[in-house]
Amino acid sequence: xxxxxxxxxxxxxxxxxxxxxxxxxxxxxxxxxxxxxxxxxxxxxxxxxxxxxxxxxxxxxxxxxxxxxxxxxxxxxxxxxxxxxxxxxxxxxxxxxxxxxxxxxxxxxxxxxxxxxxxxxxxxxxxxxxxxxxxxxxxxxxxxxxxxxxxxxxxxxxxxxxxxxxxxxxxxxxxxxxxxxxxxxxxxxxxxxxxxxxxxxxxxxxxxxxxxxxxxxxxxxxxxxxxxxxxxxxxxxxxxxxxxxxxxxxxx
Numbered sequence: 140x141x142x143x144x145x146x147x148x149x150x151x152x153x154x155x156x157x158x159x160x161x162x163x164x165x166x167x168x169x170x171x172x173x174x175x176x177x178x179x180x181x182x183x184x185x186x187x188x189x190x191x192x193x194x195x196x197x198x199x200x201x202x203x204x205x206x207x208x209x210x211x212x213x214x215x216x217x218x219x220x221x222x223x224x225x226x227x228x229x230x231x232x233x234x235x236x237x238x239x240x241x242x243x244x245x246x247x248x249x250x251x252x253x254x255x256x257x258x259x260x261x262x263x264x265x266x267x268x269x270x271x272x273x274x275x276x277x278x279x280x281x282x283x284x285x286x287x288x289x290x291x292x293x294x295x296x297x298x299x300x301x302x303x304x305x306x307x308x309x310x311x312x313x314x315x316x317x318x319x320x321x322x323x324x325x326x327x328x329x330x331x332x333x334x335x336x337x338x339x340x341x342x343x344x345x346x347x348x349x350x351x352x353x354x355x356x357x358x359x360x361x362x363x364x365x366x367x368x369x370x371x372x373x374x375x376x377x378x379x380x381x382x383x384x385x386x387x388x389x390x391x
Contacts (some may be wrong), residue, residue, distance in 0.1 A: 366383055
């Protein structure tokens with residue numbers, strides 16, 4: 140159900156800074172396919188070993204031939220009463236849920252900021268370019284009818300294309316917002332980028348994405364999130380109490 144909801148939200152997107160949905164892998168009748176392991180093996184007839192062969196004399200042809208002993212008859216198979224899967228046809232393992240999207244060669248922005256070797260925070264003009272692309276994509280989502288709240292905006296969900304532009308991706312937690320009032324109260328998202336009202340379980344709407352965008356701004360400029368701590372509990376307290384730990388780059 141969540142997968143179908145995500146597909147329903149993504150199927151109308153058409154913006155250069157939002158990841159486009161090209162298709163979905165599904166069955167002909169519209170239902171999702173089931174994946175099975177092909178474990179059926181062909182039965183090959185093997186020649187009997189020499190010690191099991193017997194030789195007899197044929198009077199008509201006056202020659203000696205070799206024949207194999209016939210195997211004993213196999214007992215009849217009992218009908219399977221339990222619901223346990225067989226060896227040839229195991230139970231379905233998982234549901235084939237595949238989205239077909241554009242290929243983004245440079246991966247996520249999080250990988251370029253934190254895991255790439257030798258790369259620190261980007262230059263000011265590059266940081267402005269990345270933030271501008273993200274802002275255009277989020278403005279497109281918030282301007283739709285109905286508006287779409289991402290609710291999980293973070294550097295892992297920003298993909299960098301070959302020309303250096305940014306695309307907003309991963310709409311698994313997104314939700315459509317009808318009207319100007321609170322659209323949801325569910326506690327979702329990543330702790331380091333989520334807004335305080337989301338962690339506290341209060342009603343929220345588009346403003347939660349604005350908070351996450353501000354966290355992204357600090358992360359891109361300084362290379363670390365403003366509410367970082369030693370553990371998840373410390374991050375939670377910093378976000379709820381609004382106690383950021385800015386690096387010297389942000390202060391400068």
